[in-house]
Amino acid sequence: MSDRDFFDDDLDDEALEDQRAVRALLSSLPDPGPVPPDVLDRINGTLRALQEEDAAHAATVSASGTGATVVPLRRRAAGHRALWLAAAAAVVLSGGGAVVSQLGSDTSARDTAASVAGGSASPEATSGAGARGVAPAEPGGHVYASGTDYRRADLVRKALALLAPGPRPFAAERPGAAGLLADPTTLTACVRAVGAAPANLLAADLATYEGRPAVVLVLTGVSGSAGGSGREVVVADRDCRPGTARRLTSVPVP
């Protein structure tokens, strides 16, 4: 293969030499090197979570005794699956038999979540009887779809309750409304859009604020917090994404 194979045929000599010079320059740039350790850890963690999710699903389908063919999650329709479906599969039904809210639109995930009581595929996902949550958002934090109606007066108290173990009042969340939380990339983008680092997310709750659909974020690592705790509760519009994210309110945690 001659190098002319890399260039348009209609270049004059001077233009061809410019093209060669730039190509040589680009090829001379140093290799960026291997994947950095922190990036590698993150990727490996994500892939492990995917495998655990698949294994949990396979085990659940097998335990159902239906004899149905186990289909790994990855063979479903394209699109990101919530990384925490494995934990959703371990949701404990509340004593009142409230409908288990599901993440994403996959019905088998709903069936899986409804058929398992007790236990947890992810130690971080559940805390205490009646607690319902999903596996930590990437890179950290608990994610809920409680449907709680937060008010200004009780915002901090209720938001901090997300961090504590023990039963919490959960309500059914309409399927599909959890789209924000179903996609870790979207949730990460939301956290950044409100000016925070994803690593500082302690908890997120898909809920309402003063009757308005919202996402409540509990963040740490906040400098200059009035209360000195370094934490802050931020409420954003439910349509929280870069470019449209809007803080409805933010309150420092004493």
Place this chain on the structure above:
Amino acid sequence: MTPDDASDASDAELLAAHVAGDPDAFPELVRRHRDRLWAVALRTLSDREEAADALQDALVSAYRRAGSFRGDAAVTTWLHRIVVNACLDRVRRARARPTVPLPEQEPASGRDDHASTEAALDVRAALARLPETQRAALVLVDMHGLSVAEAAAVLEVAEGTVKSRCSRGRATLAGLLRPEGTPGGPAARGGNPAAPSDVRPVPGSTPGPPSTVGSEGERA
């Protein structure tokens, strides 16, 4: 498939094993190709965090979509395609957001040659100004050593389109890297046409490893 078996298997065999439920197969596939995929993402996006996000998105996508791989291209081509698409998606989403431009970050190279670092930054800054389609073509062809045919397979466009994108991208880079007031192109000022004096290559650097994209049956 044991880890030893995994290390001996071809990429296509690993992907098939992964689809069949082998937990060791996909990690081995990632281990083999992650560094080159990282380099593609980093060079295309010029931002470490964006590249990390894009690479993660791409690998998750590959994990989930492995069953859709039809075998009409090499596994490495398929992986490169997914990474490039993840990068281009990020660029387009970033463009749609009213944000400040992403900062350019120099990957840690261990070099303490200030001049070479400056030159590399100049080139990367210039690359970042290209349309993402031209940038992706140049990253694959000029920086990663893919043939035009291989790059066309990754980008799922015609070979003529790859050549055209590269040509326009190089022409733009030549103009961006040309010192102000200097007439003509980089080669017109004499000297080594492969290393024009006004466009400084990184001294002592070596080109990246030859591409293995498109090689079927490749083994570790």
